[in-house]
Amino acid sequence: MVTKTNSSLKECTPIIEVSELDFAYGSTQALFNVSMDIYEKQVTAFIGPSGCGKSTFLRCFNRMNDLIEVAHTKGGNIKINGVDINKPDVDVIELRKHVGMVFQKSNPFPKSIYDNIAYGLRIQGIKKKEILDQVVEECLRSAALWDEVKDRLQESALGMSGGQQQRLCIARALAVKPRILLMDEPCSALDPVATAKVEELIHELKKNYTIVIVTHNMQQAARVSDRTAFFYLGKLIEYDATDTIFMNPNNEQTEAYVSGRFG
Amino acid sequence: MQRYFHEELEQIRSKLIRMSEKAREVGQLALEGFVECDLKKAERALVMDDEIDALEVEIDRDAVRYITLRGPVSSDVRLILVAIKASHDIERVGDEAHSIAKRTSSILRREGKVFQPVAIAEMGEIAFSMLGDAITAFIEGDLELARSIVHRDSEVNRLNRENYKTLSSELDGDLDNELGEASTQIKIIFISKSIERIADHAKNLAEEVIYLQTGDYYNS
Ligand SMILES: Nc1ncnc2c1ncn2[C@@H]1O[C@H](COP(=O)(O)OP(=O)(O)OP(=O)(O)O)[C@@H](O)[C@H]1O
Ligand SMILES: [Mg+2]
Numbered sequence: 001m002v003t004k005t006n007s008s009l010k011e012c013t014p015i016i017e018v019s020e021l022d023f024a025y026g027s028t029q030a031l032f033n034v035s036m037d038i039y040e041k042q043v044t045a046f047i048g049p050s051g052c053g054k055s056t057f058l059r060c061f062n063r064m065n066d067l068i069e070v071a072h073t074k075g076g077n078i079k080i081n082g083v084d085i086n087k088p089d090v091d092v093i094e095l096r097k098h099v100g101m102v103f104q105k106s107n108p109f110p111k112s113i114y115d116n117i118a119y120g121l122r123i124q125g126i127k128k129k130e131i132l133d134q135v136v137e138e139c140l141r142s143a144a145l146w147d148e149v150k151d152r153l154q155e156s157a158l159g160m161s162g163g164q165q166q167r168l169c170i171a172r173a174l175a176v177k178p179r180i181l182l183m184d185e186p187c188s189a190l191d192p193v194a195t196a197k198v199e200e201l202i203h204e205l206k207k208n209y210t211i212v213i214v215t216h217n218m219q220q221a222a223r224v225s226d227r228t229a230f231f232y233l234g235k236l237i238e239y240d241a242t243d244t245i246f247m248n249p250n251n252e253q254t255e256a257y258v259s260g261r262f263g
Numbered sequence: 264m265q266r267y268f269h270e271e272l273e274q275i276r277s278k279l280i281r282m283s284e285k286a287r288e289v290g291q292l293a294l295e296g297f298v299e300c301d302l303k304k305a306e307r308a309l310v311m312d313d314e315i316d317a318l319e320v321e322i323d324r325d326a327v328r329y330i331t332l333r334g335p336v337s338s339d340v341r342l343i344l345v346a347i348k349a350s351h352d353i354e355r356v357g358d359e360a361h362s363i364a365k366r367t368s369s370i371l372r373r374e375g376k377v378f379q380p381v382a383i384a385e386m387g388e389i390a391f392s393m394l395g396d397a398i399t400a401f402i403e404g405d406l407e408l409a410r411s412i413v414h415r416d417s418e419v420n421r422l423n424r425e426n427y428k429t430l431s432s433e434l435d436g437d438l439d440n441e442l443g444e445a446s447t448q449i450k451i452i453f454i455s456k457s458i459e460r461i462a463d464h465a466k467n468l469a470e471e472v473i474y475l476q477t478g479d480y481y482n483s
Contacts, residue, residue, distance in 0.1 A: 203267045222332040
């Protein structure tokens with residue numbers, strides 16, 4: 001029987017193009033010759049055992065690894081919208097505006113809910129209250145949080161539940177209008193209900209954003225993503241439609257990993 | 264909370280409904296072909312079960328995909344299991360309809376009409392009302408209706424046995440006759456058997472609806 005691949009995979013444009021990337025921390029290489037295209041307005045999931053390089057790879061897309069002294073690209077390149085992001089003339093601040101990030105542990109600023117979202121805009125010099133009000137509401141709505149917090153916008157973000165904090169961080173990332181959203185295990189600290197809400201949100205957001213998500217939860221990768229990439233020991237082992245990776249992968253290691261027989 | 268992928272379960276459900284409506288349509292057409300000695304109806308029924316077969320494959324594939332990617336639990340798992348089993352029953356209804364149509368058209372082409380000495384029409388009526396009710400019970404989640412279907416099967420079985428007795432004794436009497444007539448009797452025995460099988464599948468469908476609703480198998 002022929003397995004039909006997910007129809008949503010037709011007609012898509014690559015927004016991130018990675019070519020033969022080698023990446024190292026000091027003398028320890030963490031990524032080996034990774035090449036892959038990530039497509040616009042799709043959800044791409046990275047899976048693989050701990051230490052295989054998922055977070056390292058994700059951080060390459062907005063050069064978060066620049067903050068780690070020993071980290072460096074040894075070879076290959078990453079293009080976003082056709083531009084090599086490691087070129088010396090690339091403005092990293094600008095890059096990170098386009099490529100937002102949400103982390104495993106929600107990390108709201110110790111400020112009000114409102115200010116958490118307005119912060120990024122104020123840095124950009126936007127001070128008009130009407131504009132800030134509007135963007136705050138828009139972002140909270142996009143993050144499916146508005147109804148829960150609209151009456152307590154001036155309260156501290158630290159008083160929110162874990163799931164709300166995580167969605168606030170997503171709202172904050174959306175405020176600067178990124179095109180790509182990177183999420184590193186965004187639900188690992190959340191309960192099933194909050195996880196479901198974030199997954200619904202991801203499903204909603206992919207209409208407008210390209211999302212790359214790292215997750216240790218196979219079911220989550222299967223549920224939320226259009227494509228899945230399996231990494232092992234710094235190498236990209238298999239990358240395909242999520243249907244294929246979970247229903248009929250080509251590689252034995254992938255099959256072993258997704259079916260829990262790995263190691 | 265309704266999740267976005269629950270929509271996919273709805274699609275499986277509606278494919279199953281479409282498939283069963285189609286099977287009922289083909290079956291009824293084949294039966295009418297026989298009862299009304301209508302060669303055109305029989306021949307139309309002959310070409311209609313491809314779509315049913317295609318839907319069965321689709322439902323199986325959707326079911327495997329849903330189990331693999333969505334991690335269903337509780338009644339969602341039952342719906343998937345029922346979709347797989349029911350689509351198989353429905354596919355068999357389509358097959359039986361096909362063979363009724365094939366035998367009917369072969370009799371009609373040779374003899375122009377079928378003498379209807381036996382209770383085919385009556386059996387067919389019960390079998391297709393069971394099938395129709397099973398579909399309604401599935402669509403509406405009507406447990407009482409589903410339960411009411413199960414025991415109706417025995418009447419169809421009885422009529423089939425009666426048909427067999429009558430037709431096979433006629434066969435004995437016809438032994439000296441030409442082979443053509445005997446083969447018509449045998450074909451009608453098979454047609455009767457096909458209708459009896461359709462009622463069996465309708466009964467299975469009813470039991471599957473009961474399982475879907477209650478999580479328990481029906482034991483009569
Ligand atoms: N800041 C760092 N300094 C040195 N080595 C690092 C650093 N961060 C990661 N590494 C190494 O790079 C490799 C890949 O790590 P990475 O964090 O990317 O893996 P991961 O797939 O995200 O794992 P996990 O699933 O546990 O988050 C590991 O061998 C790790 O020890
Ligand atoms: Mg990591």
